[in-house]
Amino acid sequence: MSRRSDEAPMRARVPADIERADKIAFNLSGRQLVILAVTGLLLYAAWTTVATLLQPLVFLAGATPVAAGAFLLAVGRRDGISLDAWVLAALRHRHSPRRLVPTDGPVVPAPAWVQTTAGPGDRLPLPAPLRLPAKGITSDGLIDLGSDGTTSLVAASTVAFGLRTAGEQNGLVAGFARWLHSLESPVQIVVRAQRVDLTYLADRFLAAAPTLPHPALEDAARAHAAFLDDLARQRELLHRQITVAVRSRRGAPHAAQRIAEVVRALGGCEIPARVLDGPDATVRLAASLKPTAPALAPYPTPDGGDDR
Structure with missing residues (x-):
């Protein structure tokens, strides 16, 4: 449906202290x-x-x-x-234990003859069991939360909102609002900004340069690698990573249906989204445990995804 170009953009005032107590x-x-x-x-x-x-x-x-x-x-x-x-x-x-170990049962103490400290009679405290909310990840990307159900992860991109007309902005906002109003179970949207390591891309270009069919292409690849190295030295580049976590308590079939609805709803808002499978979900969860690690620059693949 076409919209008038002079349509006023929808605006809503959201207080900054929305979570402040009454x-x-x-x-x-x-x-x-x-x-x-x-x-x-x-x-x-x-x-x-x-x-x-x-x-x-x-x-x-x-x-x-x-x-x-x-x-x-x-x-x-x-x-x-x-x-x-x-x-x-x-x-x-x-007062929480400083050392945690992954185990299903209690930690077995060391024998009395094992020397654990330099001082006599003073032994180090035993490590406590590590209790993580996730019990495991299936090959389809379903994260088992035990009694709390399952969670699926969706990798989403961004939309150039400021470059759209007022009518297009209103359509995107309305589509996103419809998705929010349709939610019937917890959904979390996580936005992370990470430093980008461009040396990964530069090394890929330098490695592929000798195999190019023409010397001019090889020179262009080397020049582009030098440009990336220079850009990394002069600027601190950030990569924005958006993850949508969808939780379900009704088993794997219902979780798959919910995650498909999320991808379809975000696609209606012109937001590229894809469901993370088991390996991708594992990598994203592991990266969340080390937020200061620099992100690798995505390397485009023929199918439209990225190689990391």
Whole structure:
């Protein structure tokens, strides 16, 4: 269906603090009020206990740091999260085991005659079992989550949205909105930006240059490899990787149907997408565990995919 070229683009104002907790009283959230109220009650109980033993100024001097710490804990933020949640995460990390090993059962302790440390009587703690949410990956790319069902991964590309007319932009937004409204189970869209290593492509061109049928083509291949090396030295190139994770609790047939619907819906929005099979899903999950590793530049193949 044709659209008028003078059609106004659809716009919607999305607040940046959409996940911020609701304010209940005194411009404070319920969590903040609970922290301050509990601290106030504890200080009041402590004052009623020692009121006959301490002067008010002495108690005030000791209670002021506690009240200030509670206020900072309630209203402070670090790394985009509330300070109390950050402190709890730090304590949980501090008391969590540092060494994890993949095993299905408990870790068997070493015999008593095995020397594990230099000091006498002080033995290293045993490693804890490594518990990953994924139990395995099938050849079709289905990730087994145990009691949580299965998850399939879709590799999606991007759309040059700013180069489209207002009518075309509205059509893309409407198609994407229809897909979002049709979702009946959890779907996660992950966008990662990685540094691109162009030396991979440069090496491919240099290796293939002597086999080209004409000297001019060989010179062009070597010149292009030199251009890629120079570009890698002068700029920090980024590769955007988009993955759509679709979860299902109804078994493999339903998961395959859901993933096909996702690819079809994204195709309607002019977004190239393909389902990741077992090896590709394994590579993408492994790369997510090492996000700082540079990505290899995609090498186009005749079928329209890329060779990595």
